[in-house]
Amino acid sequence: MSNPESFxxxxxxxxxxxxxxxxxxxxxxxxxxxxxxxxxxAAWNEWRKAQATSQAQAFGDxxxxxxxxxxxxxxxxxxxxxxxxLEVGGDRAGILNLLLAATELNADxxxxxxxxxxxxxxxxxxxxxxxxxxxxxRVIIGGAEIPLxxxxxxxxxxxxxxxxxxxxxxxxxxxxxxxxxxxxxxxSRAEALLQEADVTAALRRxxxxxxxxxxxxxxxxxx
Numbered sequence: 001m002s003n004p005e006s007f008x009x010x011x012x013x014x015x016x017x018x019x020x021x022x023x024x025x026x027x028x029x030x031x032x033x034x035x036x037x038x039x040x041x042a043a044w045n046e047w048r049k050a051q052a053t054s055q056a057q058a059f060g061d062x063x064x065x066x067x068x069x070x071x072x073x074x075x076x077x078x079x080x081x082x083x084x085x086l087e088v089g090g091d092r093a094g095i096l097n098l099l100l101a102a103t104e105l106n107a108d109x110x111x112x113x114x115x116x117x118x119x120x121x122x123x124x125x126x127x128x129x130x131x132x133x134x135x136x137x138r139v140i141i142g143g144a145e146i147p148l149x150x151x152x153x154x155x156x157x158x159x160x161x162x163x164x165x166x167x168x169x170x171x172x173x174x175x176x177x178x179x180x181x182x183x184x185x186x187x188s189r190a191e192a193l194l195q196e197a198d199v200t201a202a203l204r205r206x207x208x209x210x211x212x213x214x215x216x217x218x219x220x221x222x223x
Contacts, residue, residue: 063096136172155169155172
């Protein structure tokens, strides 16, 4: 009985091997394709990273070159030209417009600076920090050229609890109340600002001076 049983076992093993090889032949193209996709995907990812790094370096070099001149007019022209020369999008568009606004202001081109800041402020694709700093700078730079109620609305949004520029926005709200002639509100806002936990030393000194000007008491920790 041992020989027939051995023969049957050998036949079964052969059948298993045949099925295995048939399966491998059937699915080999899929396996090869999967390997190609994986290798190709990794190569594409590395190429994309290299491209992103190269573009970032080119953008940084172009910014440094544009700001290398001490002439504000030359800086303006160089920065304005970058948008057409480079693929400026995403965060870079925000950085470029913030820098452009600063150079426009240095060149006494206030309307152009406000326009550049407004472009950042209204760009929903940019990080909120970029948009908030642009909004704050636009309100400060624009001054009376921007309606008071519009400035107050923007500053109230920036002064909400948890916002990055809350202390600076609160300072501007106090100044806005003073501008409108409401000295009592200006004083109460200034005094409340000193109770904020994250007020810098420089801001604390400015607010203390404002309180004294408004007839309030010199804060004890600054006296």
